[in-house]
Amino acid sequence: MGSTEGITGPLADYECTAIAKAPAVTQLNPPHRLLCGPGPGNAHPRVHAAMSLPEIGHLDPAFISMMEDIKSLLRYAWQTNNEFTIPVSGTGSAAMEACMANLVEAGDKVLIFSNGYFGPRLADMASRYGGEVIEEKAPWGTVFSFDAIKASVEKHKPVLACLVHAETSTGAAQPLEGVGKLCHDNGALLVADTVTSIFGVPCHLDKWGSGRRVRWYPK
Ligand SMILES: Cc1ncc(COP(=O)(O)O)c(C=O)c1O
DSSP states (O other): OOOTTOOOOOOHHHHHHSSOOOOOOOOOOOOOOOSSSSOOOOOOHHHHHTSSSSSTTTTTTHHHHHHHHHHHHHHHHOOOOOOOOOOSOOOOOHHHHHHHHHHHTTTOOEEEEEESSSHHHHHHHHHHOEEEEEEEEOTOOOOOOOOHHHHHHHHHHHHHHEEEEEEEETTOOOOOTHHHHHHHTTOOEEEEOOOTTTTTTTOOHHSOGGGGGGGOOOO
């Protein structure tokens, strides 16, 4: 039952006219759980501590310097020197959507390699932005060989080629060595979903392809 006891001033008036009454809730006190699924996972105590620090505005000079630190740390995690390495403040799906919204224009050929749950999601998103989606399918639990990827990229000459680095639905790790360069040589951008691979297995963005042409997103 809601309680308005102790509420004074303008809020008390608000309470009198409110259709939805303020519910009585207790102090937030989540239980400790050991999270063993593919996500979410338990955060390091340093992360918890950082999350209780004071907020600052996004135009604060201190924010800009923190952002630069985060960008350098991300460049280290992905092993790239690309200046345009940025975090998206949202879920993995928000980053997927950001890639598709910014990279797909109506009529663009988008080649999606699907071997699990997340490839078809990319295909869905690309088609909603008007992309002409071509889906290469492999059985769940398997990965695409470099030769199969090469044959398809050379055949279709897409604007965008999309692969899931670690298919969470099966645990299959898709080798990406050389795929960035292959796409670059065929005029395509490569989007690689590294949501569950990053920090779990090595990602060598610059070594595996041209950093200018690859968009990878993490959880
Ligand atoms: C490979 C992969 N891509 C994308 C996503 C979507 O991320 P989110 O659940 O944070 O939206 C997930 C989520 O588990 C994922 O495993």
